[in-house]
Amino acid sequence: MKLETKCIQAGYEPKNGESRMIPIVQSTTFKYDTSEDMGKLFDLEASGYFYTRLQNPTNDYVAAKIAALEGGTAAMLTSSGQAASFFSVFNLASAGDHVVSSTAIYGGTYNLFHVTMARMGIEFTFVDPDCSDEELEAAFRPNTKCVFGETIANPALTVFDIERFAKAAHSHGVPLIIDNTFATPINCRPFEWGADIVTHSTTKYMDGHDATVGGVIVDSGKFDWMAHKDKFPGLTTPDESYHGVTYAERFGKEGAFITKATAQLMRDLGSIQAPMNAYFLNLGLESLAVRMERHCANAQKAAEYLEAHDKVAWVNYPGLPSNKYYERAKKYMPNGTCGVISFGVKGGRKAAELFMSKLKIAMIATHVADAHTCVLHPASSTHRQMSDEELVAAGVGPDLIRLSVGIENIDDILADLEQALAEI
Numbered sequence: 001m002k003l004e005t006k007c008i009q010a011g012y013e014p015k016n017g018e019s020r021m022i023p024i025v026q027s028t029t030f031k032y033d034t035s036e037d038m039g040k041l042f043d044l045e046a047s048g049y050f051y052t053r054l055q056n057p058t059n060d061y062v063a064a065k066i067a068a069l070e071g072g073t074a075a076m077l078t079s080s081g082q083a084a085s086f087f088s089v090f091n092l093a094s095a096g097d098h099v100v101s102s103t104a105i106y107g108g109t110y111n112l113f114h115v116t117m118a119r120m121g122i123e124f125t126f127v128d129p130d131c132s133d134e135e136l137e138a139a140f141r142p143n144t145k146c147v148f149g150e151t152i153a154n155p156a157l158t159v160f161d162i163e164r165f166a167k168a169a170h171s172h173g174v175p176l177i178i179d180n181t182f183a184t185p186i187n188c189r190p191f192e193w194g195a196d197i198v199t200h201s202t203t204k205y206m207d208g209h210d211a212t213v214g215g216v217i218v219d220s221g222k223f224d225w226m227a228h229k230d231k232f233p234g235l236t237t238p239d240e241s242y243h244g245v246t247y248a249e250r251f252g253k254e255g256a257f258i259t260k261a262t263a264q265l266m267r268d269l270g271s272i273q274a275p276m277n278a279y280f281l282n283l284g285l286e287s288l289a290v291r292m293e294r295h296c297a298n299a300q301k302a303a304e305y306l307e308a309h310d311k312v313a314w315v316n317y318p319g320l321p322s323n324k325y326y327e328r329a330k331k332y333m334p335n336g337t338c339g340v341i342s343f344g345v346k347g348g349r350k351a352a353e354l355f356m357s358k359l360k361i362a363m364i365a366t367h368v369a370d371a372h373t374c375v376l377h378p379a380s381s382t383h384r385q386m387s388d389e390e391l392v393a394a395g396v397g398p399d400l401i402r403l404s405v406g407i408e409n410i411d412d413i414l415a416d417l418e419q420a421l422a423e424i
């Protein structure tokens with residue numbers, strides 16, 4: 001099946017007389033005939049459901065659809081994108097271990113790594129995604145367990161060189177994890193470029209309607225854990241909390257990572273997505289391919305319009321030939337990147353604030369990447385505690401406006417920008 005067909009058909013195949021839409025299994029628990037039947041589930045000897053903190057059929061239908069879209073072998077839904085990022089790394093690294101991460105990642109992920117996971121004893125080395133080969137080599141240590149990057153960074157819109165980082169990771173015997181939120185599998189499939197694990201905040205384009213917070217982790221099924229037995233004892237040696245099962249032996253390359261994340265992390269940390277939210281996510285996924293096409297077409301026109309406007313100082317969008325990442329974006333995302341643009345208006349902070357207050361269709365919201373066009377001025381909201389000098393140093397200048405282009409008619413979006421720019 002092609003991607004557009006998978007959006008509709010993959011993950012759930014109703015049998016004779018069953019509901020066409022995925023059923024919402026709104027149940028914490030599942031019934032068994034004998035204690036022995038249930039015991040087999042607890043020992044991971046049989047597959048099935050026993051408690052929704054670990055697994056639920058509704059979630060699994062949706063996870064299977066996303067796995068099909070990414071070209072992976074297994075997937076799990078999480079309660080948020082943050083939980084997906086955390087689980088993807090914590091499934092491999094423990095206290096005393098080390099991770100290499102791109103600097104161009106979502107701010108929430110940076111905080112999770114730099115503050116919270118550091119407090120748990122996991123060390124991170126952050127590298128510029130455009131660093132030299134020598135700098136990248138120097139970031140690895142004997143206790144490095146994985147490499148983390150983001151296809152199109154939110155909000156810097158840096159395009160990550162997946163192939164290059166996959167080669168570097170593999171030469172050190174560790175997997176590459178990619179946060180593919182902004183590109184979605186419609187525009188980029190990181191597994192085709194050597195990535196091993198993909199995560200998403202499904203809150204963004206996948207849900208697409210400002211309706212539900214969620215996340216997903218997908219495994220490519222390609223990383224050979226047993227070939228690096230000493231590096232990943234959690235996968236390659238017996239898990240005493242599951243009667244001595246060795247995940248990489250029992251579930252192979254295709255299933256070990258997600259089975260371990262379910263059996264240990266979901267069991268102990270309990271960050272599963274509610275089945276009702278998974279149902280809404282599935283509705284979003286059905287139109288993902290159609291929506292991404294429109295997001296990209298609208299954003300391209302908006303970026304070109306802004307670049308040509310005499311009140312606009314600069315525009316950052318990987319779909320513009322003037323952009324630093326234009327060629328790289330063409331390689332990884334030949335059909336388009338995403339709907340998010342950042343730009344600056346002439347006149348700095350004051351002009352930016354005035355412009356935004358005059359917008360009528362584009363809403364001011366911290367959210368991005370959904371059907372509704374929205375804008376954010378980081379200097380007066382998310383980054384408001386910083387001085388203008390600090391903002392420039394952080395790459396978020398006082399004039400920076402993040403515009404998330406929705407799927408409304410582009411003429412209305414451009415007219416809204418036009419009338420607000422006229423007020424400056």
Ligand SMILES: *Cc1c(COP(=O)(O)O)cnc(C)c1O
Nearest residue numbers: 080081082106154181201203214
């Ligand atoms: C929003 C976002 C996250 C965090 O996801 P939540 O669903 O808000 O927890 C992670 N990565 C990227 C790229 C994001 O945009």
